[in-house]
Amino acid sequence: MSKKAGFLSSSIGKKFIMGITGLFLISFLVVHCFLNAFIFFNDGGLMFNIGAHFMATNWLIRAMEIVLFLGIILHIVQALVLTLENRKARPVAYHSTNGAANSKWYSRSMGLLGTLILMFLIIHLAHFWVVSRFTGIPTEDANGHEDLYAVMQVTFSQLWVVIVYVLAMISLAYHLMHGFQSAFQTFGLNHKKYTPLIKALGLWFSIIVPLIFALMPIAMYAGWVK
Amino acid sequence: MSHGNMNLTLKVWKQKNKNEKGRFETYDAKGISPDMSFLEMFDVVNEQLISSGKEPIAFDHDCREGICGMCSMYINGRPHGPKQGITTCQLHMRSFKDGDTIVVEPWRSAAFPVIKDLAVDRSSFDRIMSAGGFVSVNTGNVKDANNILIGKNEADEAFNAAACIGCGACVAACKNSSAMLFVSAKVSQLALLPQGQVEKQDRVLNMVKQMDEEGFGNCTNTGACEAECPKSISLENIARMNREYLGATLTQNK
Ligand code: HEM
Ligand code: SF4
Ligand code: FES
Numbered sequence: 001m002s003k004k005a006g007f008l009s010s011s012i013g014k015k016f017i018m019g020i021t022g023l024f025l026i027s028f029l030v031v032h033c034f035l036n037a038f039i040f041f042n043d044g045g046l047m048f049n050i051g052a053h054f055m056a057t058n059w060l061i062r063a064m065e066i067v068l069f070l071g072i073i074l075h076i077v078q079a080l081v082l083t084l085e086n087r088k089a090r091p092v093a094y095h096s097t098n099g100a101a102n103s104k105w106y107s108r109s110m111g112l113l114g115t116l117i118l119m120f121l122i123i124h125l126a127h128f129w130v131v132s133r134f135t136g137i138p139t140e141d142a143n144g145h146e147d148l149y150a151v152m153q154v155t156f157s158q159l160w161v162v163i164v165y166v167l168a169m170i171s172l173a174y175h176l177m178h179g180f181q182s183a184f185q186t187f188g189l190n191h192k193k194y195t196p197l198i199k200a201l202g203l204w205f206s207i208i209v210p211l212i213f214a215l216m217p218i219a220m221y222a223g224w225v226k
Numbered sequence: 227m228s229h230g231n232m233n234l235t236l237k238v239w240k241q242k243n244k245n246e247k248g249r250f251e252t253y254d255a256k257g258i259s260p261d262m263s264f265l266e267m268f269d270v271v272n273e274q275l276i277s278s279g280k281e282p283i284a285f286d287h288d289c290r291e292g293i294c295g296m297c298s299m300y301i302n303g304r305p306h307g308p309k310q311g312i313t314t315c316q317l318h319m320r321s322f323k324d325g326d327t328i329v330v331e332p333w334r335s336a337a338f339p340v341i342k343d344l345a346v347d348r349s350s351f352d353r354i355m356s357a358g359g360f361v362s363v364n365t366g367n368v369k370d371a372n373n374i375l376i377g378k379n380e381a382d383e384a385f386n387a388a389a390c391i392g393c394g395a396c397v398a399a400c401k402n403s404s405a406m407l408f409v410s411a412k413v414s415q416l417a418l419l420p421q422g423q424v425e426k427q428d429r430v431l432n433m434v435k436q437m438d439e440e441g442f443g444n445c446t447n448t449g450a451c452e453a454e455c456p457k458s459i460s461l462e463n464i465a466r467m468n469r470e471y472l473g474a475t476l477t478q479n480k
Contacts, residue, residue: 007472010435010438010471011406011443011445012471015444015445082446085443085444086401086402086404086444088443090335092248093334094300094303094334095237095239095329095331096303096329097303101303101304101308102448102450103450104449107447107448107449108448108450182447185465186447188465188466188468188469189465189469190461190462
């Protein structure tokens with residue numbers, strides 16, 4: 001029989017990379033969401049800053065930060081490769097298509113939703129990551145920790161920022177609504193008993209996590225947490 | 227049953243050959259019975275075209291009963307038209323209303339070049355089959371049917387996968403022109419049964435390789451294929467193929 005192409009360059013292998021990086025990013029979301037939710041202690045950011053301090057000084061977390069960036073880059077590069085190849089696979093477009101008849105709009109819009117998330121990520125990194133790593137956090141809290149919480153408060157006192165964050169979380173929600181369960185299908189995990197559970201879990205995750213994230217800028221802007 | 231005959235406007239894709247650029251042509255379909263099939267409606271239009279000295283519309287068909295998979299037409303934005311679980315030959319004109327305009331296009335995919343008008347060349351599917359969609363081990367003479375025990379579940383799943391008629395609607399429906407549903411059905415129907423299991427690793431590796439070489443796109447699990455498949459082939463087959471492919475890559479000692 002003929003020679004075989006490598007796994008990672010095959011169409012299925014590329015999908016595995018999408019799925020693995022996607023699920024890895026989801027695991028990051030869990031940690032990120034959990035720690036950021038410390039702002040809801042409403043203690044002037046003391047708990048939140050303890051968490052932020054731990055994340056900034058723990059070597060394992062710092063190492064994972066590099067893995068995270070590589071994961072995002074791989075996810076984006078692979079998404080681009082897949083999207084370009086898929087375009088090439090249909091050189092002449094249909095005059096009329098009725099996609100709504102056979103699939104969810106967000107499953108057909110993963111590239112667009114991902115691009116919106118990417119644009120948000122750039123703004124988001126500039127707001128917090130660049131400040132905490134490079135330009136420096138100006139003040140300290142009562143525990144003597146760098147007051148990242150205060151940076152958040154200033155950032156989220158601007159209405160446009162709040163709106164951008166909320167829109168980005170809506171994009172993330174839809175991206176995950178398809179992506180979460182899609183990754184399991186890609187890995188070949190489709191089972192009469194477990195797939196309904198995975199789909200239900202994915203749906204709840206896609207709603208709850210972005211909702212908690214979106215509540216952070218809203219709560220700060222509205223003054224629910226001080 | 228001549229009551230309620232319909233007059234329709236057809237916007238049909240006309241294309242001389244795979245190299246020429248195509249365009250839409252508008253036709254009137256007059257006095258169409260709601261009991262006609264979509265293909266019979268085309269027969270009527272073509273007869274009128276021929277008798278008035280014009281070129282008929284080229285379209286593929288053979289069995290006209292939903293088993294050969296030839297009647298590829300993308301009708302009003304959906305493969306095989308507005309109904310679920312049927313081919314174009316099984317679509318009746320009663321699914322449309324008098325006065326409707328119907329847009330008819332060929333399957334559009336780099337791997338399915340247009341031969342003429344609505345007829346496309348699906349030999350890429352044949353080449354995928356030639357790459358591994360068969361059993362070549364010696365299975366001996368005809369045995370007693372119960373010699374090889376096969377569980378009811380496996381038998382049913384294999385049978386459901388084998389219902390695929392190779393029509394290409396999955397590719398046509400997919401926003402990525404992915405052939406994963408077709409290939410996974412063909413991989414599954416053999417991988418599930420004892421005599422096909424012997425070669426299952428080579429089979430999945432070779433068929434996927436051929437699929438990629440033919441220029442089909444990459445699956446993003448939108449599920450459009452399953453929804454439009456006239457034989458309701460399940461996405462579970464794609465998952466099975468993905469695991470078989472991973473397993474074959476990891477354990478093959480070649
Ligand atoms: C940064 C910009 C991003 C872009 C451009 C992007 C783009 C894409 C694209 C095009 C797909 C493939 C479509 C599909 O498989 O259905 C995809 C899948 C996926 N994405 Fe993203 N994405 C981005 C960020 C994220 C983030 C932040 C997460 C999670 C926190 C994520 C999770 C996923 C998951 C789980 C999948 C499904 C993988 C699979 O189907 O195998 N993506 N993404
Ligand atoms: S999987 Fe369904 S849509 Fe695809 S070729 Fe087979 S029968 Fe046609
Ligand atoms: S003509 Fe055979 S399936 Fe339609």
